[in-house]
Amino acid sequence: MTRPLLLRGGRVIDPGRHLDRVADVLVTDGKIAGVEPGLTAPEGAEVRDVRGLVVAPGLVDVHVHLREPGNEDEETVATGARAAAAGGFTAVCAMPNTDPVTDNQAAVGFIVRQSVRAGLSRVYPIGAVSVGQKGEQLAEFGEMVGAGAVAVSDDGRPVVSGHLMRTALEYARTFDIPVADHCEEPTLAAGGAMHEGLVSTRLGLKGIPAAAEEIMVARDLLLAELTGGHVHLCHMSTRGSVELIRHAKARGVRVSAEVTPHHLCLTDAACEGYDTHAKMNPPLREAEDVAALRRGLKDGTIDCIASDHAPHAYDEKEAAFDDAPFGIVGLETAFGVAHTELVVGGVLTLPELLARMSAIPAGLFHLPGGSLGPGTVADLCVLDLNAPWVVRSTAFHSKSRNTPFVNRELVGRAVLTIVAGRVVHEHENVTAR
Amino acid sequence: MTVTLGKDLVGLEFLSADQLRLILDTAEPFKEVSERPIKKVPALRGKTIVNLFFEPSTRTRISFEFAEKRLSADTVNVAVSGSSVSKGETLVDTAKNLEAMRIDMVVIRHGASGAAQFLGNRIRSNVINAGDGKHEHPTQGLLDMLTIRDKLGKIEGVNVCLVGDILHSRVARSNLWGLTKLGARVAVCGPRSLLPRGIEQLGVRVFGRIEEAIEWADVLNVLRLQLERMEKGFIPSLREYYRVFGVTMERLERAPRALTIMHPGPMNRGVEIDSRVADGPHSVILDQVTNGVAVRMAVLYLLAGGRPELADAAKGGVE
Numbered sequence: 001m002t003r004p005l006l007l008r009g010g011r012v013i014d015p016g017r018h019l020d021r022v023a024d025v026l027v028t029d030g031k032i033a034g035v036e037p038g039l040t041a042p043e044g045a046e047v048r049d050v051r052g053l054v055v056a057p058g059l060v061d062v063h064v065h066l067r068e069p070g071n072e073d074e075e076t077v078a079t080g081a082r083a084a085a086a087g088g089f090t091a092v093c094a095m096p097n098t099d100p101v102t103d104n105q106a107a108v109g110f111i112v113r114q115s116v117r118a119g120l121s122r123v124y125p126i127g128a129v130s131v132g133q134k135g136e137q138l139a140e141f142g143e144m145v146g147a148g149a150v151a152v153s154d155d156g157r158p159v160v161s162g163h164l165m166r167t168a169l170e171y172a173r174t175f176d177i178p179v180a181d182h183c184e185e186p187t188l189a190a191g192g193a194m195h196e197g198l199v200s201t202r203l204g205l206k207g208i209p210a211a212a213e214e215i216m217v218a219r220d221l222l223l224a225e226l227t228g229g230h231v232h233l234c235h236m237s238t239r240g241s242v243e244l245i246r247h248a249k250a251r252g253v254r255v256s257a258e259v260t261p262h263h264l265c266l267t268d269a270a271c272e273g274y275d276t277h278a279k280m281n282p283p284l285r286e287a288e289d290v291a292a293l294r295r296g297l298k299d300g301t302i303d304c305i306a307s308d309h310a311p312h313a314y315d316e317k318e319a320a321f322d323d324a325p326f327g328i329v330g331l332e333t334a335f336g337v338a339h340t341e342l343v344v345g346g347v348l349t350l351p352e353l354l355a356r357m358s359a360i361p362a363g364l365f366h367l368p369g370g371s372l373g374p375g376t377v378a379d380l381c382v383l384d385l386n387a388p389w390v391v392r393s394t395a396f397h398s399k400s401r402n403t404p405f406v407n408r409e410l411v412g413r414a415v416l417t418i419v420a421g422r423v424v425h426e427h428e429n430v431t432a433r
Numbered sequence: 434m435t436v437t438l439g440k441d442l443v444g445l446e447f448l449s450a451d452q453l454r455l456i457l458d459t460a461e462p463f464k465e466v467s468e469r470p471i472k473k474v475p476a477l478r479g480k481t482i483v484n485l486f487f488e489p490s491t492r493t494r495i496s497f498e499f500a501e502k503r504l505s506a507d508t509v510n511v512a513v514s515g516s517s518v519s520k521g522e523t524l525v526d527t528a529k530n531l532e533a534m535r536i537d538m539v540v541i542r543h544g545a546s547g548a549a550q551f552l553g554n555r556i557r558s559n560v561i562n563a564g565d566g567k568h569e570h571p572t573q574g575l576l577d578m579l580t581i582r583d584k585l586g587k588i589e590g591v592n593v594c595l596v597g598d599i600l601h602s603r604v605a606r607s608n609l610w611g612l613t614k615l616g617a618r619v620a621v622c623g624p625r626s627l628l629p630r631g632i633e634q635l636g637v638r639v640f641g642r643i644e645e646a647i648e649w650a651d652v653l654n655v656l657r658l659q660l661e662r663m664e665k666g667f668i669p670s671l672r673e674y675y676r677v678f679g680v681t682m683e684r685l686e687r688a689p690r691a692l693t694i695m696h697p698g699p700m701n702r703g704v705e706i707d708s709r710v711a712d713g714p715h716s717v718i719l720d721q722v723t724n725g726v727a728v729r730m731a732v733l734y735l736l737a738g739g740r741p742e743l744a745d746a747a748k749g750g751v752e
Contacts, residue, residue, distance in 0.1 A: 198631035202446065204546040204568030204606060207630065274547030318525050320545035322566065 002421050004028040006041045010050035010382065014057060014372040015355035016363075025055050027378040030421035035372055048416070050382050054350070057358040057370050058090025058121075058379035058417065059335060063155070063180070063234055063258060063306035065327070066092075066123065068114065069107075070099025075311040075399050077114035077123050080331070083309070083398035084121040085425035087331040088414025090379035091122040091367055092309075096133070097156035103128035105143035112148040120424045121417065122379070124367060129154040129168045129179060135161055138171060145175045150365045153180035155234055158216055160186055165220065169229025178232040178256065178364060183216035183241070184208075184282070193322050195268040195283040203271065205321060208283050210238040217241045221248040224255055232364065233257040235308050237282035239292030246301045256364045258306040259293050261330060261337040262404065266290075270404055276317045276324035277404040280310070294347050297356060304361040305353075307334040311400030329398050333391055333405045335383070339412030350385075382416035384427075389413055438735050441553035441560040444569035445610040453611055455741055457579050459731035460724070462745040466503055467726055476734055477506035480537040484510045485527065486563070487543040492698055492722065493563050493573070497540050500729035506538075524548060525555070532556045538736065541565070546603075559736040567601050572732060573697055574607025576725040578615065580717050581652055583724070584693050589616030594646045596680060597656035597705050598627045600667075604697045608654060609637060622646035623678060626667045643678050647688045654695040655680050658705045671704050681707040691715050698722070 005027040012023045012035055024039040025032065041047050066080035075083075077094070084092045094111055096102035102111060108125045115123035127144035131137045133154045141152055152172060159165040159181055168179045189212040194200050196207020217233060221244060224231040236242065236257050248255050262280065267287050270278035278284060296302040310327025317324050338357065342348045348356070362370025369379035388411050393401035417425035436451045445453065466474055482501050486494055494510065501508045513523060524543070528551075531539060538559040541549050546566030553560035564570040582588050593612055599605045599621045612619050613636055620638035621628060622645075633639055640646040647653070658674060668674050685692060694706075694716045702708045711718060734744060 196630050198634055201629040201631050201635070202606075204566050204603060206567075209630075274550060315525070320524055320543070320548045320551050320566075322545040322547075323524075 002030065004042045004045035005418070005421060006039060006045050006047045007050045007055055007382065008047055010053050010055035012055045012372065013351050013354055015351045016057075016359035016371045017373060019372070020351055025372065025380070027418070027421045030378050032372050032374055032376050032378050034374060050416070052386065053415065054383040054385060056354045056381055056383060057372055058381045058419065059088045059357045060361040060367060060370055061089050061092040061307050061309070061331065061334065062151070062304065062361045062365050064092045064094055064309040064331065065097065065311065066094045067311055068098065069110070073399070074313050077111060078118035078120070079397065079399045080309070081115060081118045081120035081123050083329070083331040083396065085417045085419070086397045086414065087333070088335050088381035088383060088417055089121050089331060090381065090417060090419045091124060091362070091369055092331070093124045093126050093150060093365060095153060095155045096126055096128040101128050101133050103131050103133065103139040105140065105147040108144045108147040108149045121419055124148065124150045124365070126151045126153050126180065128152065129159055130164060133157060135159060135164060138164070138167060141171055141175055141177070145177060149177070150367060151178045151180050151232065153182070153234070155180060155182045158182050158184045158186060162219060162223065166223050166227055169223055169227040169231060173227070173229050176366070178230040180232040180234050181216070181220050182234050183213045183220060185212045185215040188212035188215070192283070193279060194271045195285045197268055197286060199268045199271055203274065205271070208281075210240055210285065210289070213238050213282055214240040214244060217244050221245070221253055221255060225251065225253045228254065230254045230256070235260050235263065235282055235306070236293065236302060237263050237285050237289060239289045242292045242296035242301055246296070249301060256303045257301070258304050258361070259297055259302045260308045261305060261334050261341070262328065264290060264293055264297070265337060265341040266404065271321070274321040275404065276319065276321055277328060277402055279321060279324050279326055280308070280328055281326035294342070298347060298352070303364060304356045305334065305338055306361065307331055311398055312402045314401055317402050328403050329396065329400050330403070332396050332398060333403060333410070335414060336389070336391070336410035336412050337405060339385065340410045344411050378418060378421040380418050381414045383412060384415045385412045440736070441549070442571050442732055442736060443549040443553055443560065443562045445571045445574050445607045445614070446569065448614070450614045453575070453578070453614055456575055456728065456731050456735065457582060459735055459741045459744050460579055460727040463730040463734070464724070464727040466730070467723070472503050473505055474503065475505045476739060477501070477504040477737055480506045480737055482506045482508045482538040482540065482733070483531055483536050484508060485513070485531070485539055485541045486511065487513045487541070487548070488564070490542050490564070493542065496722070496725040497563060497729050499726050500733055503726070504730055504733055506733070524551065528552050528555045532558065538733065561732060561736065564603050566603065568603050569607045570603040571607050572725070572729050573604050574611040575732070576721055576728040577608055577654060577695060577697070578611050579724045579728055580695065580721045581617070581693070583720065584717055585651065588612065591617045591652060592620070592650045593617050593652040593654060594620040594622050594640065594650040595654050595656060596622045596643065596646065596678065597658050598662055599623055599632065599656070600627045600629045601659070601662070602656050604656060609635060620646060620649060624668055624674070627662065643680065643684060644687070647684055647692065650692055651690070652693045652695060653680060654697070655706050656697065657699065658701060675704055679705060679707060680710055682709045682713070685710060693717055695721060
């Protein structure tokens with residue numbers, strides 16, 4: 001039985017209920033008991049002064065790679081959950097491209113057990129679409145959902161077969177789960193290391209054209225329309241994709257889409273000097289794409305932000321650009337980057353950003369949390385938006401350090417992360433006033 | 434103000450016009466060394482140089498080796514046939530090992546773009562790029578420029594067209610940067626499937642037809658077309674390539690003026706170039722090879738800290 005917890009005097013933002021006011025938040029029995037000014041602390045309650053700070057639903061990330069089982073030197077469920085907690089995330093969804101692939105109920109159950117054992121932020125497994133992510137035979141969605149999977153995806157690679165994607169969308173309807181697709185036409189993207197454009201031409205690196213993503217986005221939208229299934233499009237990166245999704249949503253297609261913090265603020269120019277920390281898939285695109293992704297996120301065409309947290313050992317990125325793996329870690333910089341670029345940068349209001357990092361993704365994947373409504377699970381975060389901080393990868397809780405944001409000054413970070421009423425992360429030097 | 438080259442030569446893109454002229458001018462006195470009965474000067478005596486080749490190469494490696502030996506450096510050739518998977522690891526470990534052996538310079542050829550810069554950023558020794566992936570081949574660009582200057586007396590205002598597979602060509606990129614910086618007009622000509630995206634934005638003209646390129650150009654630099662391009666589906670066949678883009682005698686005869694013909698080698702006779710053109714009176718293909726040694730001597734000499742005004746004296750033998 002955890003002690004009751006009273007967070008006193010913070011700016012409480014509950015985007016799902018359009019609430020934004022200074023109030024106290026009382027947590028009892030792991031649930032939200034009340035959000036009001038001037039609440040009295042119950043007997044034995046822990047009271048924390050959070051004046052000057054923001055209290056919000058815990059952040060939710062529907063796209064992370066935690067590398068367990070298979071690459072525990074890069075990340076584990078426990079270290080990933082720890083990094084999530086440090087970033088203000090109370091729930092993350094782990095992609096199934098582990099080794100072996102998370103494509104059956106036993107493997108899904110393993111992730112759930114590791115998450116419970118870690119006792120930090122919640123880790124929800126995503127099951128594979130196809131057995132071994134080979135793109136041939138459907139995995140057992142029903143049993144995986146029974147074991148705790150919240151979605152299916154072959155992320156890391158696309159579902160190449162149109163027939164398999166169609167079947168997955170139809171079959172997933174029974175269990176009301178989204179099919180999350182990594183949109184990449186493999187013959188166009190083959191061998192590519194970065195965005196195809198002027199920078200790739202100059203650097204002499206093989207490019208991945210925007211069309212490689214957009215062809216699959218268009219296909220998935222048509223198949224979602226055909227089947228009535230819910231397709232969730234991972235890490236959108238091009239202006240063309242935004243346009244395709246906008247049209248599909250206008251037609252009523254069941255589609256949701258995510259974008260990463262890095263695709264919202266970096267361009268292919270980050271690859272200059274062959275910086276392997278700017279190598280990710282989909283690749284960083286052009287300024288026009290960044291602008292379109294921001295507009296899409298603002299107007300709801302892109303539903304939410306997801307980090308695509310992709311840990312890699314330091315020596316894997318210490319290689320020639322062509323030989324380095326794709327991906328960067330993101331859990332511990334996602335909120336800071338998004339807040340600095342989008343809220344301080346004047347693209348979104350703070351409640352709009354918080355909706356896109358908590359209530360909306362939780363709703364899309366039917367996860368508890370994402371709300372401060374009375375009686376909901378007490379997953380929340382306290383954010384300090386006052387003090388700028390500088391990204392130091394050596395301070396990461398993640399096992400990996402591969403980020404292009406090292407030494408960048410950000411505004412906004414989680415100082416307190418609470419899961420089911422229990423503090424799972426607390427940052428020192430809180431600048432509460 | 435004295436112009437210097439810095440620690441490494443990884444490409445021509447970030448060199449200034451003054452730096453390019455410095456190398457070309459320094460190459461002039463070194464040309465004569467190769468014409469002597471005793472082809473050796475003591476300029477780099479006591480320097481150790483490793484020729485580190487991750488890709489097979491005959492002429493570039495030999496050209497560097499002659500340049501090093503004619504400057505009296507001690508050289509070691511390392512040929513690594515690493516698998517593509519282990520390339521990265523090999524590269525970083527190789528760099529550390531070389532550093533530990535206290536060498537002075539590394540000449541590197543590698544299949545990955547950026548490999549020379551990667552190495553240069555990690556070791557104190559001078560690094561010279563002898564071709565990295567599809568990125569740059571700076572000494573080839575320099576020897577092409579020297580050859581144009583020899584033949585036409587200038588680079589500024591000359592129309593140079595690169596013909597063939599621009600997409601995969603490091604020679605094309607080095608030529609493009611070097612020539613445009615020294616005031617030449619550069620164009621490319623080849624099938625659209627072998628031209629990189631946005632090439633026009635780098636300040637070059639694009640010709641879709643070889644006849645148009647020939648009409649415009651003073652110099653054609655004909656690139657090697659690799660058989661693999663056909664296998665990977667970039668062009669339908671070598672036969673058709675020759676018919677549409679081949680630099681033939683018939684096409685050159687229709688040109689308004691005689692064109693200087695260059696080729697970085699090795700040539701595919703009858704694929705990108707007609708033998709009669711390659712062996713004809715306007716071909717400077719073998720002059721390119723000769724100039725390659727002089728340009729590489731100049732680069733080695735300058736990176737080792739040699740002073741350009743002393744290049745003439747250095748070759749005289751100051752033992």
